[in-house]
Amino acid sequence: MANTTVRVLARITARPDKIEELTPILRGLVGETRKESGCISYQLLQNRADPGDFTFVEEWESDSAIDSHFITAHLQNAFSEAASLLMKEPDIRRYYVIA
Numbered sequence: 001m002a003n004t005t006v007r008v009l010a011r012i013t014a015r016p017d018k019i020e021e022l023t024p025i026l027r028g029l030v031g032e033t034r035k036e037s038g039c040i041s042y043q044l045l046q047n048r049a050d051p052g053d054f055t056f057v058e059e060w061e062s063d064s065a066i067d068s069h070f071i072t073a074h075l076q077n078a079f080s081e082a083a084s085l086l087m088k089e090p091d092i093r094r095y096y097v098i099a
Contacts, residue, residue, distance in 0.1 A: 003097035005040060006066060008058035011091040018085035019052050025081050026054055032074040038065025052087070066094065 014022040026044055033042045040059040047053035060066045069075060 005097070006060045006063055007095040007097065008056065008060065008066060009093050009095065010056040010058065012054040012056070012082075013087040014052040014054065015085055015087050016052055022054075022082055022085040025078050025085070026056075029056075029074060029078050032072070033069065036065070036069055036072065038062060038068065063094070 012022075012026065023046075030042060030044055033039055038061040040061060041057070042059075043057045045055045045057060047055075058066075060069070
């Protein structure tokens with residue numbers, strides 16, 4: 001039976017000279033996001049071979065919980081602060097567990 005929660009993988013790529021500036025912004029999202037209604041799990045990973053490559057691994061109760069997350073002040077502020085520190089737009093994908 002498939003899991004009905006929604007999984008999110010959000011990949012963030014820092015400019016090589018901005019990793020140290022971006023890291024605390026991304027870390028700052030974790031505590032506040034974990035308090036949000038509908039957030040089951042929220043982790044931030046950093047690639048060991050490429051420190052400018054970050055991935056959020058998330059589990060949410062529903063798409064509406066994720067949609068609410070995207071309009072929170074802490075996420076909007078992080079997007080604003082991080083915009084000039086990124087190589088490209090974040091790659092954010094939603095998944096369902098099927099097996």
